[in-house]
Amino acid sequence: MPILHKFNEFDFGDGFETTNAILTSTPYLPEVLIIGTFNPGTPNANFADFFYGRNFFWPAFKNLFILNQLQLRTRRIPNRGGLPDTLNPSLEEIKNLCTQLKLSFCDLISQVLFHNNPRYEILNNDNVLFNQQEYNLIQDGKNKGVLGLENLNALNQVEWSTNHIISYLENNPQIHSIYFTRKPTGIWGEQWNTIVHHDQISNRLYTNIFTPSAQGSPVSQSLERLLNHWVHNANPNFGKINEQWLTNNGVQLNRF
Numbered sequence: 001m002p003i004l005h006k007f008n009e010f011d012f013g014d015g016f017e018t019t020n021a022i023l024t025s026t027p028y029l030p031e032v033l034i035i036g037t038f039n040p041g042t043p044n045a046n047f048a049d050f051f052y053g054r055n056f057f058w059p060a061f062k063n064l065f066i067l068n069q070l071q072l073r074t075r076r077i078p079n080r081g082g083l084p085d086t087l088n089p090s091l092e093e094i095k096n097l098c099t100q101l102k103l104s105f106c107d108l109i110s111q112v113l114f115h116n117n118p119r120y121e122i123l124n125n126d127n128v129l130f131n132q133q134e135y136n137l138i139q140d141g142k143n144k145g146v147l148g149l150e151n152l153n154a155l156n157q158v159e160w161s162t163n164h165i166i167s168y169l170e171n172n173p174q175i176h177s178i179y180f181t182r183k184p185t186g187i188w189g190e191q192w193n194t195i196v197h198h199d200q201i202s203n204r205l206y207t208n209i210f211t212p213s214a215q216g217s218p219v220s221q222s223l224e225r226l227l228n229h230w231v232h233n234a235n236p237n238f239g240k241i242n243e244q245w246l247t248n249n250g251v252q253l254n255r256f
Contacts, residue, residue, distance in 0.1 A: 001118060002111040002159070003128070003137065006041035006048060014095055020164040022106035023051065030104035032245070033178045035165065035195075037188060038109035038149065040137040042126040047083050050094050051105035052181075056223050057212035061097055062089045063227060064251050073223050101249060104175070106168070108191045110161040112137060112152055130157075140186060153187050162191045169201040177245065180208040183237055207239030227256045 005021040012018075015027035021039075023030075039048060048054045059072035066089075076087055089097070097103070114120045114130055121129040127146060128135045139148040152158055169175060184192040196206045210219055210229045218235075219225045231253055233240040246253060 002113045004041045004111045006039045008110055020161050021110040022168050023104045028099055028102055029174050031102040031174055031176055033104050033175050035180045036107040038107055042122055045126045047077050049091050052212055055213045056226055058089050058094055060227055065249055068252055069255050070224055106165050109158055111159045113157045150187050160191055162194050166198050177205040182211045184208050210238055231256045
């Protein structure tokens, strides 16, 4: 059996539903699409309740669009351990933000297949033991002896949702801005460029922004630095969120 994206086919309620790891049904016409990588539906450590439900994304968006100041400073769900008693923002607030901003979401990987060995083992840390080799389903490549998604892709074990995303954008011409939440390198760059350079959907804003997991320099797990990067970035390896869209939605840029 493959390991599916946690929200590959999922009903969040209130008119929010996914198909092929894409939020294809919303109670509004989406105008902004956020593209991520993979959110594996593993059983031991993935407590996400929505796209980007675990990391800094939703606290950052609540700071920007609701609080309009840097008030929340931590991940929505701790990097290690279980769910906190309360989530800030709540899932209801997330749905309200999606409606307010007309957001949609998708990830580039819909599943990891493991079709050559159906008897793979999911370890306690949610890594996978496959053909006597340990794999992490979030990291890119080899790290401290553990392989990653690049290695699984080389074995043809990755199913990409790229063509489904292209079809989704073709069917939703009102989506004007598409943000990719990482630097588009390696296997990710190949898929991102396939979308960006597709003839039927090329006349839109495409940009990559720093990952909301806030890993790596110069953000280094700081929500304050993440927001500053999203709003004011001048690093040529990344873009930033469209200023006009931010200000049209009430964001005072000098506060971040």
